[in-house]
Amino acid sequence: MQHEPNETKETKKVSLTLYIASLVIVLLVAVLGTVWMLNVVQSSSDETVSDTNSEEVDSVLDSEEIASSADFRPLEEVYSILMTQYLEEVDSDTLIQGALTGMADAVDDPYTTYLDEVESSSMNEDIEGSFEGIGAEVMKEGEYVRIISPIAGSPAEQAGLLPNDLIAEVDGESVAEMSINEAVALIRGPQGSEVKLLIVRGDNEFNVTITRDSIPVESVVYELDAENPTIGYVHITNFNRPTYQELVDAIEALEQEGAEEFIFDVRGNPGGLLDSALQLSNVFVEDGEPLMQSQGRDEEPYIYTANSDQLGEFKFDKDSVLLIDGGSASASEILAGAMSQSADIPLIGQSTFGKGTIQNVLDITGDGEIKFTAGKWLTADGTWINEEGIQPDIEVEMPEYINLLYIDQEETYATGDVSEEIQNLEKILDALDFNVGEIDFTYDEETEAAVKSFQAENELEEDGVVTGTTSRTLIDRLRELIEENDTQYDAAVNYLLEN
Template sequence: MEQDPGNKQPKKVSLTIYILSLIVVLVVGIAGTSLAVRGSDEQPESTMSTQPETQNQLPDELIQVEELYSVLMENYFEEIDSQVLIEGALEGMAGSIGDPYTEYLDVSESTSLQESTDGEFEGIGAEVMKEGEFVRIVSPIAGSPAEAAGLQANDMIVEIDGESVAELSLSDAVALIRGPKDSEVTLLLQRGGEEFTVTLTRDAIPVESVVYEMDSNDPSIGHIRITNFNRPTYEELVNAIETLKEQGAQKFIFDVRSNPGGLLDSALQISNIFVEDGKPLMQSQGRGEEPFVYLADSENLGEYKFEGEAVLLINEGSASASEIIAGALSESAGIQLIGQTTFGKGTIQNVAPIVEGEGEVKYTTGKWLTANGEWIHEKGIAPDIEVAMPEYQNLLIVNSQETYQIEDSSEEVANLNAVLEALEYPVGDSGDTFTEETQSAVKSFQEDNALEVDGVVTGSTATKLVEALRTLIESNDTQYEEAVKILSEE
């Protein structure tokens, strides 16, 4: 979860001043975060012009960095781009903390972050974080290529277009994943210890962060799904509630499943919709500080208040700002949580420009606590009513670029047999082998879907199997069904 990033003005500067600038802006950034926490729009002024510029006034550690820079620039056997050295030093400094949410962003990366918080970017549509030698998917975004391809929370990216992510920074990995609409990217992923490959076609990720509809069976229930928290989300949510009320909705299912989070301001505004003024929404705590309690406040966070019966759907992909909402609704508004334990991201990030540089630093500025003061980091928020999705939701994607046929035997074939069984095309005791029963099941599937009937799984047959499994999952949403049941009984 991030503070709203501000504007930046890139300039060029020497390494000495560049590193000093980094130190100064971290102090300024921390102060700025403290002010933002208290609802102020005031921006502290940089004191860069008063900083010393001579090397002998630098801390010893920075003198060493300056000396290494000079040695390499003057003596390396090939010419070096000074900007490469500078950015390498900044990336290393941020990465050395060991916090997956703290990183140096160059100009292109900070632009991508700005696009994400504005709700406008092109890519596969997945929130990710660096975890050891992998890039972990926190959650696919609703309506994105990642969701359509069946990517799930906690899938681990091993390679991007054949390049291992083990030595890549998170920013470098994201740069490889993102790209222009209609271009392709191939990911090698790991799920449950098994690896599989998927090729995705990048797209423009939907700008709208709220989608809504009336329940197809109960005309008194409205379903509102919040897919992320960016600047327009508050207005979109208010509009969704009012529109569904006009259509007859009296009870609501709010849904933050697989919502990776977003801006802190947006989370506070939306929490405020459901909580009575004066009650706590959440708490934040910086280094060496006592927790600061955010209270529901119509004057500063928005006048709209929700009235009516509601439940909130959560799952393991609900992270960060989604967890703030879950905590506020559960602890301060008495709204039941249904689904599975959330992701467990209990820290807040701020983005600060490097005063005289060409980038930004995104860093963890503190931790957030629920309304009652609980830190849910790496634990998550448990639902009031735990409901799992069907087991077939965790099946792997059938790789359309591979060919599976009679007598093949592998873990991928075992997954294929499980997919066929879930779609009610029985394969008997085939296990991890492509048996005659598998072949017969494939032919039946091909006949039912107007495909070439050859009993071989590749290309369009594999794609159609994935589409059919996705439709099955969507039509058997056990968590949503439980929410409808709960509201119908009230």
């Protein structure tokens, strides 16, 4: 979760004389960002952190003292040696970029990173709510890229990727030594292009080829429950600039259609902007009641309270529940905490992801930005949920087959094959009510017969072999089965009907 970035920036050419200044500024923004993060949330998304006040001026002076006490001579020496004595000619900008990246990496925080011009532009696209890629929130974890959550309706979700899946390779290239920005740059790409990922899920590995797409701008989708038209369903897929108004529009539209009770859903929502999380939380909480707390380094917690003047006048007070799961992270957890602790709205599902830190984004000299962890956030009652998550009031698990592995459409599975992939295939067929006999690792005659039955039912070539179209259709039918048997959603409907 992060504050909105500074939208106005000066473009400067980095020279040798600015090298040390660049490094000093990186130190300065850490203090500036902490102070800014603790200020009351901005009422307009067009405001930027360049509007300074006396506290920020004091912070600059303090930061200058810190920077002046540091010994930058080793940096100057290494820079000079590499520029003048290295075997081949070295570009000065490359050395500066490397130093900035290394400084950000040195704090050993997956959410702190230096962003060059391209990466900065890419992040701003995310905040605006649209970009081209596979559609998944990710973070670096050791030698892998961990999926926090695939975005609803994205190619990543349609391919069967799940929260906590680990990406080991992108198009055959290991991500072990890559920064998160380098890995994301490989994963993203133009709409219609393909990317092949090696996924680690538990003790299993499998390849998945995903066709990139334009990820929808819309962050709120809604509908009436088909069997209970007085229940409205609102799925919040992200927290970006338009989300507050989209939520208000969704609630008002459903109320006009006759909705009297609501199911709100942040499952699989990886988070987004802090301002958006506060605005949405404010919808459900009475003015003056706490929404969340934030805490910077060496500071006492600052309590954010519901405030219609600053966060929006729309208020919601009908009976409702909120669905959460392991893919609900960051801003989703702020909303869940506020709804649960300050609005007494039940949480249904499974424990959330557990991301309790706040990131800030500030410009630095040149064309880049620094994204860094500026503080931690606490729930309304002062609980830090980092790496713990928020527990549901009513715990409901999804069917086991939601965790079955993706079938690689480029591979061919046939009679006589023995592997863990065959066991996974048999589990999928079994979940779809096709008799495979004993579920084991062997593609035997019973497995072949089950495949032929599946192919006949779906008007495919009945050759008993799983590859290409048969693999894709199996995944499509499994996805439909999961959607039709959403046990968490069903529990939410039953709760509203019974209470």
